[in-house]
Amino acid sequence: MKIILLILLTIQIIFANTTFTNEESSVFQEDVYKQLNTQVEDDTFSSNGLDYLNEESVKTVPASKNLYLSYLEFPQNIYKNQRFEISIKALITTDDFDRIETRFADSKNMNVLNPKQAWMAVDNNSFENIYYFKAYEQDFIMPTFQVLLYKNDQLIDFAYLKPKDIRFSKLAKGDNSFSNVIAKELVLNTYKTKQYNNNELLTIIDIDAKYSNLEDFYLNDFSKDQGISSIEDEYPEQHLLYYIVAPIHKKRLNFTYFNTSSKSFERISIPLELENELVSTQTDLNPNSSNLELYKKVALLALLLIFIILFIWKRKKTYLLILLILIIIAILYLMPNKHAVLKNNTMIYILPTNKSTIFYQLDNFKKVEILNKKNEFIKVMFNNNSNKVIGWVKEDSFVKN
Numbered sequence: 001m002k003i004i005l006l007i008l009l010t011i012q013i014i015f016a017n018t019t020f021t022n023e024e025s026s027v028f029q030e031d032v033y034k035q036l037n038t039q040v041e042d043d044t045f046s047s048n049g050l051d052y053l054n055e056e057s058v059k060t061v062p063a064s065k066n067l068y069l070s071y072l073e074f075p076q077n078i079y080k081n082q083r084f085e086i087s088i089k090a091l092i093t094t095d096d097f098d099r100i101e102t103r104f105a106d107s108k109n110m111n112v113l114n115p116k117q118a119w120m121a122v123d124n125n126s127f128e129n130i131y132y133f134k135a136y137e138q139d140f141i142m143p144t145f146q147v148l149l150y151k152n153d154q155l156i157d158f159a160y161l162k163p164k165d166i167r168f169s170k171l172a173k174g175d176n177s178f179s180n181v182i183a184k185e186l187v188l189n190t191y192k193t194k195q196y197n198n199n200e201l202l203t204i205i206d207i208d209a210k211y212s213n214l215e216d217f218y219l220n221d222f223s224k225d226q227g228i229s230s231i232e233d234e235y236p237e238q239h240l241l242y243y244i245v246a247p248i249h250k251k252r253l254n255f256t257y258f259n260t261s262s263k264s265f266e267r268i269s270i271p272l273e274l275e276n277e278l279v280s281t282q283t284d285l286n287p288n289s290s291n292l293e294l295y296k297k298v299a300l301l302a303l304l305l306i307f308i309i310l311f312i313w314k315r316k317k318t319y320l321l322i323l324l325i326l327i328i329i330a331i332l333y334l335m336p337n338k339h340a341v342l343k344n345n346t347m348i349y350i351l352p353t354n355k356s357t358i359f360y361q362l363d364n365f366k367k368v369e370i371l372n373k374k375n376e377f378i379k380v381m382f383n384n385n386s387n388k389v390i391g392w393v394k395e396d397s398f399v400k401n
Contacts, residue, residue, distance in 0.1 A: 066094040067149055069161040072128065077167045079258065082182040083113065083134050083213050083235070088161060090119065090127045090147055097157075099150040100127065104143035110135040112143065113235070132235060134213070138168050171258050172265070176220040181257040183212030184236075191270050197389055200245050201272055202350070202359070203253060204229065207240045211260065214240040219255055222246055225359060245359065246272055300330055338370045341399040342380070348391035352377035360389060365399065 072087035090100065100119045104112050113132040122128050133142070142163035149157040172178035189206040196202035207214065215233070217240060219226060225245035232239040244253060253270040304326045311319040348360035352374045372379035377392045 065157070067092055067147065067157045067159040069145065069147055069159045071161070071164070074164050075166055077169065078135055079182050080168070080170045081134060081136065081180060081213055081216050082260075083132055083211065085130050085132050087128060087130045088145060089122075090129075090159075092125055092127065092149065094149075094157075095124075097149040097151050099153075101148045101150065102129065102131075103146040103148070105146060106141065107143035108139065108141035109137040110140045110142065135166075135168060138170075140168065142166065172256070175256070177254055177256050177267075178220075178265070179255040179257050180216040180218050181209070181212055181214060182260060183209040183214075183257055184260050185210040186212060186257050186259070186266065186268075188268055188270070193272050196245055196359075197384075199248050201248055201250070203244045203246060203270070203272060205240075205242050205244070205253075205270065207242065209238050209240070211236045212238055212257075214238040217242055219244060219253070222253075230355070243359070300326070304330055339367060340370055340380075342366045342368055342382075342393060342397050343399055346393055346397040348380075348389070348393060349377070350391060352379070352392040356392070360384075360391060 068091040070089050070091070072089050074086055075084050078084050102115070102117075102119075104115065111134050113134060115131070117129055117131060119127040119129045144163060145161040147159050147161070148155055171182070186207065186209040189208055191203060191205045193201050193203045207217075215228070215231060215238075217228070222244045225243075227243060229241040229243050231241070246253065250272055253272055254267065256265045256267050258264075259266045304323070307319055307323045307326060310316075311323050342362055342365065344362060344365055346362045346366070347358045348362070349356040350359055366382050368380040368382040370378060371381055371390070373395075374392075376395050378395050378398075379390070379392050381388055381390045383389070
């Protein structure tokens with residue numbers, strides 16, 4: 001009887017352990033699934049597909065661990081709109097993978113600027129990556145890094161790296177001279193100023209910067225007409241062409257940027273003066289009012305007068321023929337410019353190219369004087385608040401008769 005009871009007790013213990021093991025395994029899978037499917041609050045990342053793993057992916061992950069993450073570089077302080085970098089390292093203890101993928105989750109009021117950045121192998125087991133970020137508000141939240149290993153498009157391992165705390169600061173509150181630029185290095189290459197109209201000057205500035213946010217460049221003292229003409233972004237290096245329209249009485253263009261190396265504000269001052277070479281080019285703004293055009297008209301009239309005198313004196317048909325040709329040329333050449341009407345919302349370009357800066361947009365139909373034509377662009381002149389404005393428009397911008 002004792003032997004039978006002992007056998008029954010042994011069977012009961014075996015089945016009880018099996019049930020406990022199954023329940024424990026099930027609970028572990030559920031916890032992992034919940035962890036990996038935490039909802040992404042930041043619409044920026046969820047819309048870009050940088051979300052957590054799904055249930056099917058989790059089921060394929062083995063129990064062994066081959067992926068370990070750590071920070072190589074993480075900033076302690078950042079400023080609003082500053083570009084900053086974070087370096088992370090992945091230690092992978094297996095060679096049985098063919099792809100590494102990084103995702104970002106649970107961020108707020110910030111962006112990852114290079115989310116698709118490829119991982120670089122340091123040695124057989126170590127990989128490193130540098131990601132660039134930009135935070136916009138005090139209550140920003142850095143994302144959690146989620147690194148995934150794939151083999152033949154099958155998930156084989158994953159790991160998380162939680163963010164550290166970063167202090168956030170706003171710079172130059174109430175300082176209108178601050179250009180919003182935060183850079184490790186900024187160089188003003190050159191600048192050009194020319195006449196824009198009777199009351200304003202147009203200045204183009206050329207800037208190079210490193211580890212900067214030149215895309216946020218803005219001058220509060222010149223809020224009327226300014227903007228980015230072009231920007232080349234090969235981070236950490238950037239190149240900016242920026243235009244500013246300033247009142248003609250303004251003598252200097254001043255702005256500051258924050259230097260992250262010296263941790264101080266650097267001031268840049270540009271004189272708003274017309275250079276000699278630029279003054280000479282202004283005669284081409286209105287071909288009919290330039291000195292060269294005046295000399296041409298005087299020469300044509302003088303030549304016409306000479307042949308009138310020669311014909312009256314000599315009475316030769318040759319002189320009459322030349323005189324008639326000159327009269328036709330004079331009529332065509334001295335004829336007033338044509339006028340036309342531009343459509344509403346027409347863009348006015350500084351130069352006759354598609355990549356030129358648009359410095360003005362009509363808010364209504366406008367009668368203009370046609371000055372010149374080059375390719376598919378036409379040079380026009382019109383009055384705006386008693387000021388003459390000259391620029392280029394596309395030839396399809398006119399109202400058809």
